[in-house]
Amino acid sequence: MTGEIDYADDEEIEVREAVPGDSPAVAAFTADTWESGDYIPDAFPRWMESDDPDTRTFVAVDTAASPPAPEEVEAVDPDDVDGLADDRAVGICQAVGLSEHEGWMQAMRVDPEYRGRGLSRALNDAGFHWLYETGRRVARNMVFSWNTGGLGASRYNGFEPGTEFRWVQPEPDPEATARSDAAGEIDADPDAAWAFWADSAARDALGGLALDDTESWALSELTRERLRTVAADDRLLLVSSPDGGIGGVSFRVRTSEREDDGETQVRAEYGVAAWDGAESCDALLAAIARDAAAAGADTTRVLIPESVDWVSDAALAGVDVGDEPDFVMRADLTERYWA
Structure with a gap:
């Protein structure tokens, strides 16, 4: 989408695509x-710097105000700024196409001096419109559960409740074992993994979502094709059930480097962990710990559904569990209309 859109209440406020x-x-x-x-x-x-056809960054601008000089902003290197915009950005939001029909909204921020003037809705509408025009029919975002302001703004801007999840962090360990041998790791058959996932309570709880393959922090639909891809890359994990058959599934989405207290650490992220029963949970989290160690990771982050069953199973397995859940919101773009 190009050009300027005047959605906000103030005549001097407009929304346009961001520029360097x-x-x-x-x-x-x-x-x-x-x-x-x-x-x-x-x-x-x-x-x-990136020319990504599946991403658009929008800014709300005050056309009557000038942007700050680069040397006035501590977080900016003046040598990296090649020409200032003619107006002042006072809000930002990014829309990302995750698949042919799914979009993700992120990075929503509004200058504190401009809050309460309709900027967040204007920015969301710009992102929604662009996603719809590029074929997407659903948009999602993520809000920390403690961020009540963000939750309220999301509802006001057209999102409805979606799902919730929590992170667990098994420590990478090449020798990790479950507390019993009732369940264990088995061959990573992607079609068997899909059959388990498609009929699992975890899939129902998460609305079919898992961590996206390419966009950090985003969730998208987990498909059979994705499971086949991760299996081909030796990133799919399956464990058995004490009663026979498949008892749990997970897959490594990526490893990435991050700074923690001045030290660089490698983190392995797992798109979802789904299981049937505490024994299979124990075996699956142990398999993840071994896989993370083999991938050279120092830490892990594993997405699980949010409920007392899932969280207590993970706690029983002895892994670190995040303090709070995160919420995913959903907007049906077929129900939105733009001028």
Whole structure:
């Protein structure tokens, strides 16, 4: 989508696609989003460098205000800014196409001085419109469960409740074993994995979603084709059930480097872990620990459904469990209309 869209209540506020010259303004109003900082000042220049047909970054701009000079913004290197925008970015949001029919909305931020003026809805509408025009019919986002402001804004902007999940973190260990031999790792047959997943309570709880293959933090539909791909890359894990047959499935989405207290660590991420019974959970998380160690990971992050059954099974297996769940919201783009 190109051109400017005037959705907000103020005549001087418009929404357009982001340009590299928005970097100082974006860095200025996102630098202190949380006490721990924000990833957007670092990510925005990379977004502007990439020519990705499946991604669009939008900004709300105050056409009556000038952007800050690069040297005025601590998070910006003036030598990296080649020309400023003519207006001041005061909000940002990114739309990503995850598949032919699925979209993801992320990086929603609004300058504190401009909140309460309809900017978040204007930005969402711009992303929704672009996703719809490119063939997507559903858009999702993720909101931390403690972020009640973000939850309320998501509902106001057209999202409805979707699902919830929690992270668990088995420690990488090449010698990890389950507490009993009632269930164990078996050959990674992707079609058997699909049959288990398609009929599992975990799939029902998550609405068929798992971590996306390419977009960090995003969730998309887990398909048979995806399971075949990860099996071909030796990233699919299956464990048995004490009663015979398949008892659990997981797969490694990616490994990535991240900074933690000044040290670089490798983290292995697993798209979902689904199981049937505590014994299979124990065996599956042990298999993940071994797989992560073989992949050279220092830490892990595994997505599981949020409920007392799933979380208590993981706790019983002795792995670290995240303190709070995360929420996924869903917007049906066929029910949205844009001028």
